[in-house]
Structure formats: C-alpha cells, structure tokens
C-alpha cells in the first residue's frame with residue numbers, strides 16, 4: 001500500500017459538487033484516510049478574471065502504482081467534464097494532482113514526484129498541513145507545517161469554505177437495496193414519501209417509511225420555484241446530503257433534475273454527484289427514450305428508479321399537469337415504457353398521474369415494483385410529497401393527495417400565540433416603567 005497525497009481543485013460550475021464527486025471516484029482506488037477542509041482560494045498563474053478556486057487535499061492508501069493512479073485521475077477528470085485539450089490554466093470543473101506517493105521520487109515525461117511546485121503554493125500547503133502537518137516529503141528536510149510557516153508568497157489568505165463529507169450512504173447500501181428488492185415478491189406494500197431536509201428525513205426514517213425520495217418537488221415545497229424545472233444539480237446534491245444525515249434504514253433515492261441526463265454520459269456524471277452526496281439510487285423521468293441512460297447507470301453500478309406517466313419536468317411543454325393513459329394507444333405506450341425500463345434494470349418505477357387501470361396493468365407486467373402517485377390503489381407501493389401529506393404547503397395540493405395533518409395551520413397558530421406574547425411583554429413593560 002502506498003500513501004498518496006492528492007490535491008483537488010475546481011473553479012468552474014458547481015465547484016463543491018465536483019470535489020464531492022472526485023472524492024467518490026478517488027475512494028474507488030483505495031481507502032481515503034484523511035480529508036482536509038475545502039478552501040476558497042485566489043487563482044494562481046491564471047487569467048486576471050479567472051473565477052475563484054475551491055481546493056482541498058486528501059490522503060489515499062492504494063495498492064496501485066503511481067502511473068496507474070495518475071491514469072485514474074485523468075479518467076476522473078474527463079468523467080467530470082474536463083476537456084482533454086483546453087487553453088493553459090483556463091477554468092476547469094476539476095483538477096486532480098498527485099502531490100506525493102509515499103517515499104517515491106520520480107521524474108518521467110508526465111509525472112514528477114513529489115509534485116515540483118507543492119512547496120510554493122499556499123492553496124496546497126495549507127490543506128496538506130491540516131491533515132499531515134508532520135510529514136517530511138522525500139527530498140525535503142522540514143515537515144509540511146514548517147514549509148507552510150516559512151512560505152513567502154503573495155497569495156491572499158485562504159477562506160475555509162466547506163467540509164468534504166465521505167459518503168455515509170455507502171454503509172449499508174447493499175442491505176437497503178436487498179430489503180427493498182424483496183418487498184414486491186413478498187407482497188409487502190411499499191410506503192414512500194419525499195424529504196428535502198434532515199428533520200423530515202429522520203422522522204420518516206424513524207417511523208418506518210420504506211423509501212425516502214429526495215424529489216425535485218422540493219423545488220416548489222422547499223425552494224419556492226414555480227415547478228421542478230428550475231432545480232439544479234447543486235441544489236439536489238445539497239438536499240441529498242442533508243437527507244442522508246437523517247436516513248439510516250430506508251432506501252434513499254434522489255431525483256436527477258431537469259436536463260441533467262440528456263445523454264448517457266451526462267446522466268452518469270450527474271448521478272455520480274448525487275450518489276456521492278449519499279443517495280442509494282437515482283430517479284429519472286422517461287421511458288423507452290431513457291433506456292440508454294438507465295443502462296449506462298446500471299453498468300456503472302448505480303441503481304435507477306424510473307418515472308413514467310405525468311412527468312413534472314415536462315410541465316412547461318405540456319402546458320399543465322395532465323393525466324396519462326386515457327386512450328388504448330396511450331395505455332400501450334405506457335406499458336411499453338415500463339417494460340423497457342424493467343428490462344434495462346430499473347429497481348422500481350414511479351407511475352404518476354395515470355389512469356388507475358393502466359397502472360394496475362403496468363404493475364402486473366413488470367418484475368420491479370411500481371410506486372403510484374395519483375395512479376390508483378393497484379401499485380406495489382404509494383408515494384406522496386410529504387408537504388402535501390402533512391399540510392405544510394397550503395398554497396397548492398394536488399387533488400389526489402389527502403392531507404393528514406395541518407402543519408401550516410399549526411405554524412400560523414404558534415406564530416400568533418408567540419406574537420401576542422411578545423406584544424404583551426412590551427405593553428406590560430411600558431406600563432410598569
């Protein structure tokens with residue numbers, strides 16, 4: 001095993017998600033033994049208007065030789081959208097460098113170890129000193145912390161920006177998938193709800209919900225957008241991380257948002273970001289037309305949930321939320337969609353806004369479980385947006401969603417009670433004064 005110091009940087013797109021995705025990829029090469037905080041840093045040797053970087057350093061224990069690790073880093077960079085050819089030091093979604101590989105000293109065409117400039121860069125030395133302050137690198141006589149203290153550089157101070165969280169979701173993922181997979185054949189109805197935050201997720205998990213979906217409906221019920229179309233991958237990753245902290249038992253699925261899975265390659269890089277954020281599986285909307293995406297994800301070991309019928313991400317094109325499967329042709333197309341997703345390896349299919357009889361037929365036709373929403377009772381499971389179930393979003397609720405609570409009413413009551421109390425203090429205060 002060799003201890004590799006790896007520097008991570010990003011100054012293009014959703015920088016933090018890129019670092020998280022890279023962390024997930026690096027974890028496949030061995031064991032990640034230490035991860036520094038993420039710093040926001042000024043670009044060095046870049047154009048004057050170059051965007052700020054996020055930088056971090058991690059240590060990886062791997063059986064692979066340096067050349068193989070280097071090759072994997074280039075693969076990861078390509079997977080995260082870094083073109084092979086680009087102008088020197090132009091903004092990039094991800095930059096991965098080997099800083100050191102144990103005691104190895106190496107100088108080949110493409111790889112010099114230790115990295116020849118690491119001791120001149122605050123954006124490398126600071127995070128490295130956070131995780132390995134006493135490390136003396138081959139060819140140096142003083143430890144990393146001293147290199148940092150003695151550094152004479154005009155880089156501005158680094159700002160601590162975030163933490164890179166190793167994927168807690170990996171632990172127990174196989175068990176959660178196996179428990180879920182056994183439910184349909186055991187005839188156990190599958191209870192599913194959505195969550196976008198830690199307390200909701202934890203309450204659902206503690207109360208026996210089988211599948212928790214970080215649905216892009218959070219765009220409306222958490223973020224206040226008019227529909228799901230505006231939700232970004234970064235927002236989904238952020239909420240997926242929050243939900244992950246509250247879920248240990250249920251299967252946790254995260255939605256791939258609008259236009260993040262137009263091609264199989266794009267679906268893969270988007271899904272990797274959600275998986276790294278802690279999802280057990282991802283969900284995408286579409287049937288036969290999304291089979292290449294589903295296959296690409298399955299080949300990469302990413303479990304996929306399909307979603308057919310009324311597709312919320314198409315609401316603008318369709319001019320509203322319309323029930324599906326009303327004609328024999330439409331019903332046959334839905335059954336064909338479901339069969340194609342099932343054959344491609346989907347672990348479940350959401351049937352939304354669909355004639356109940358068609359949903360029942362789909363459920364009989366496929367091996368994987370169906371999860372209905374506004375699709376009648378004859379599905380293997382049912383899902384609701386939790387805000388609709390508990391009455392937390394009083395401005396809109398779909399007709400099929402029965403509210404079983406009045407969270408909005410209770411908030412209003414509590415606010416009035418508190419408000420009256422505060423005003424009462426003030427009146428009392430001025431009276432006594």
Ligand code: KIV
Nearest residue numbers: 194215216217350385
């Ligand atoms: O985003 C969501 O909440 C969903 C459910 C309605 C299935 O996709």
